[in-house]
Amino acid sequence: MAITAPRALAPTRVDADRRPAPPGRRGRSKVGLVVRIVLAVATAVVMAFPLWIMLTTAFSGQQTFDAEVSVIPQQFSLANFTRVLDAWPVGVWFGNSVVITLITTALTVAVSVLAGYAFAKLVFPAKNVLFLVMLATMMIPTQAILVPQFRIVNGLGLIGTFWAVIVPGAAATFGIFLARQFMLAIPNELMEAAKLDGAGSLRIFWSIVLPLCKPLLAVLTLLALMYQWNDFLWPLIALKDPALYTLPIGLQFLQGQYQTDYGALMAMTLISVAPLVVLFLAFQRFFVQGLATTGIR
Amino acid sequence: MTAVSALPTTAPPVGGGNRRRRPRWDRSAIAFLAPALLLSIGFLIVPMVAAFVYSTARIAPLSGKITWLGLENYATMLSDPVFYRSLLNTALFMLITVPLSMAVGLALAVLMNSVLPGRKVVRTIIYLPLVISGVAVGLIGTFLFNETIGVFNGLATSLGLPNASWQSSGIPAFASLVLITLWIRVGFTMIIYLAGLQAVPQELYEAASVEGATTWQRFRFITFPLLGPSTFFLLIMNVIYSFQVFDTVFVLTNGGPGVATEVLGTYAYKTAFGPARDQGYGAAIGVVIFFLTLIFTIVQWRTNRNRDETA
C-alpha cells in the first residue's frame, strides 16, 4: 500500500521562482529594473570579492607580496600548492577532517532523528520539561564548557583521539529541534493504522516515518556536515597531535608558520574551503531550505 | 528562541471508540531518547554545571591540583580591566553587527525578491560565504586588511585614497572585524527574510495598491510587521552568534591591537589555554558568557510574547 508523502511534508521552497509582487505601473518598472540590476551587480561584486582574491592569490604562485597588489591575476602557477603540500601533511589533515566529519554527522543525524521522533510522536512523562531542557542546552556557548569538557574528556582518556571531537560533537541539540519540527507534521493516522496492525514503535519509526523524512535527513546531514567540517575551537583543544589535526586547525597552524606568505595561506584556505563549497553548490536547495525552515513557525 | 507554539502538543486520541487499553506512556521512548539524553547530559549539562564549579577554583597547570577559591575569581573579574574591555567590545560588536546585518539582509531579500535577471546567481553569491569556516574567513581577512601589503590598502593607494591602519589602530581593527562578519552573516539573514517575504500573501499587496499605497507604505505597514517572526528569530540567532564569536576574531586580530578587539570568547580561551593557563578564571568568564546569552534570550522571548499578545 503506497503511502504518498502528504502535502504538509513538502519543505518550504525558499528559492522557488515565484512571481514577485507586481510593480505599480509598467512605465516605472524600467527605471526600477535598471536600479535593481545595478544594485544586484554591485552586491555580487562586493560579496564575491574576497573569494576572488583567495582564488587568484592561491593560483598566483606568489610568495612575497609588496605594497602593490593586483586584483587581476597576473600569472597562473601551482607553486603555492606544491609548497604547502610538500612541507605539511595537508593530505592527512584533509583525511582527518573527512573521517571526523562523516562519523560525527552520521551520529548526529541518527541521534537527532530518534529523539525528534520521540518528542514529536511519543507520549512520556515530563515530555515538556525535557524538551525545554534540550532547548536550553542550545544556549550553552562552547567557551563556557571548554574547561570542564576538556577535563572530562581528558579523564575519559579520549584527548588526542578523534573520539574527543566526535562524541561531544554528536550532542548537537539543534538537530533534535529540527527533527521534531519536521515530524510534527506527519499525520498521526498513518501511525495509528500501523499500530492497529500490531507494529511496535521501532517498526513504525523505521518503516513508516523514516521514509517520509528524506528531506529532513538531507537537511540535517548537510547542516551537520557544514558545522562539523568547520568546527575549530573544540578540536583545537581536543586534538593535541598535529597528525590528527583537522583542516581548520591546520589552517590556523600554518598562519603561525607562514605569517605573511599569503600565497601559501590562500592556497591552503582554498583546499579547506573547496569541499563544502562544491557540496553547497550542488545541494543548495537543501541547505537553504534547512536554514529557512529553522526560522519558520 | 521560538514562540509559544514550540511547546510540544500531545498526540490527539484516535477517533472513534478505542476499547483497547493504551499504555500510559510509550516505553519505547526511552530507547529513542537515550542517546540524545546521554550525550546532552554528558557533554552539555554536566560540563555546564562543572563550569560553575571550576569557576570557583584555581587549577594548577602542571599538576592539576585544585584549590577552592569561593567567589574570588569573580572578584578578580570585577577589577580586571581586560575583562571590562572584552565585555564592552562584545557588546559593541553585537550592537553594530546585528542591526547592520539584519538591515542589509532585509534590503537584499527585498531586492532578490523582485524581478531581476540572474537573481539566482546573485543569491548564491550572497549566501555562499555561509559555508566557509570562521578560520578561513579570518585568514582571507588578514590578507585583505594587512596594513602594509594587504589588498584593501593597496587598492586605496592606487586610487589615491588614504590607507587605514587596520592592525595598529583600535577602531580600524574593530571595523575590519565588523566588515568580515557582515560578509558571512548577511546571507543567513537574507535567506530567512526571503522565506518570510514569500510567505506574505499577495492579496494584501494588491489590496494596498488599490488603496493607493506607495511602495514604502506597503513595506512599512504590510511587509515589515508580517516579518515579525523572522525578525525575532534572526535577532536571537545573530545575538547569540555575536556573544559567542571566536574563530574570526582569533584569526583576524587575536584581540589586538592591545585589547582593542578582545571579546569575551577570545579572552576566555586565552585565560584558560594561553600562557596564563588559568582554567578556573577561564571557566568563570565562560559562565558570564552563558548568563549573558541566557538573559538576553529570555528578555527577547518575553518581549516577543508580549508583542504577540498586544498585537
Next chain:
Amino acid sequence: MALNRRQILTGGLSLGAAAGLSSCAGLTGRSSSDTPSASSSGSGGALQAELTFVNWSGDTEKMAFDAVIKAFEAANPGITVKTETVPYASIQTNLDSRFQAANPPDLFRVSYIDIGQYTSQDVLLDVSGTFDQAKVDAFVPGLWQGVVYDGKPYGVPHQIDTTAILYRLDSFEAAGITNIPTGLDDAWTWEEFAEASRKLAGIVKGKQSPFIYDWQSAGAYRWLSWLFQAGGNALGEDLRTPAIDSDQGRRAVEFTQSFFTNEWVPRNSSVKSATYPDSVFIAGTVAMAFAGDFLLPGIETGVKGKFEYGAMPMPRDVNAASDLGGNAIVAAKDGKNTEAAARFLDFIVTEEQQRTFCEATGQLPTLNALTTTDLDFAVRPELMKTFVEQATTITPEQVRQVTVPQFAQVNTALQAELEKAFLGGASAADTTAALAAAIEKAAP
C-alpha cells in the same frame, strides 16, 4: 548538466574514503605517543626503549633534529625516538594535559624563558647523574646556568639564539650612513643609532619604515635588551623583588617609545602584533631588522638576492647587551624511560652533534669548544659571526633573571604594559611602575 548530484555524492564519498583511510589512526586513537613506551631492559649495553620527544620547529630545525635522532638511533640500537612537532603556541597546554594525565613525554624542548615553570614544579629529571663536573665545565658557565635550579641541573642547554641587526646596504648608501660597525667594539651608541634612524626616515617611501624590532608576541622579553644596555635590571639580587622601576628602566621605555612616536618602526609591529621582522625584511618594507640568528636561513631564502644585506651588533649604552633566546632539552622525571632519555640528552650536546645542529640551523652553541672556534654555518657564515660575537654579551646575571620560575608571567606583563607604552601613550613612569607591580605579584 553534465554532473548530477548523485555523481557528485559518490565521487565525493570515494575521494573522502580514500583520504580518510590514511587517517584511521586517529580512531583507534591514541597515536603511539600516548601508548606507554616499552620499558627499558637491563643497564648498559642493549637498552630497549621508545622515547617520545615533543618539540616545535621550523623547517630547517626539523631536518636538523631528524638528523640528530638518526645518529642517536644508529649509536644506540634498540632505542627509537619519536618526534612530535606541535605549534609553539600550544606546546604548553599540550604538555599540561600530558602531565595531568600522568603520561608525560620522555623528552621535550623548552625555551629558557619557560623552563622555570617546570623546574620549580619538580617534574623534570635531575641529570646530575649523567653530567659530572667535567662535562658541566665544557659549557659556557652563564649558559649552563639556564638549566640549573636550586643548584641542580634539569636538562641540557641545547642551543641559544640572540638578536643582532640585519641591514640593507642599498638603504644605508641612499641615506648616507657610513659609520657601519665592524664588531662589538664599535657598535653604535644609542645616539648613533637614533641618528642613523633619522637619516633612514628621510629616505623611506610610502609604507616603508627605518627598522623593525623583534619583540612581538612571546618575544616581548627581548625588550629587556634595551634595559640591560641602559644598565638596569628587571629583578634584584634575590630574583624576586623588581628592579625595573628605576631611572634606567624609564630611560629604556622612553627610548623605545620614541621608535613609535618618530615613526621609525611600522606601527603594526608592536609587542602584541603578529608582524614579524623576517617577513617584513623580506618584503622590503624596512631598512634594518632586529632579528634572531635562527631567522637567517628563512631570510636568505626569502630575499633571494633581491638586495644585499649585512649584519651588525646591537646598539650599546652603558653596556652591550642582547637577549637570551634559545632552548633547552629536558626529560620528564616520571617518564617511563628516564635512563634512555638521559642518554639522549647526553648525546645531543656532544661536540659533534651540537656543531652539526647549529651549523645547519644558524643557531648558536653552548659548549666552550664551539663558541671559540669558527663554525661552518650553512647559511651566510660571515653574518653569523656577528651573532656569535653578540652572544658573548649575555651575562650570567641576565640569564638568572630570565630563567626564574615566574618569568612567563613577567613576559606577559611586559607584553601588556609595553603595548600600552608604545600604542596607548602611557608614560614611562607609569609603565615601569606597572611592570614592577606585576613582577612583584608574580613572585612565588
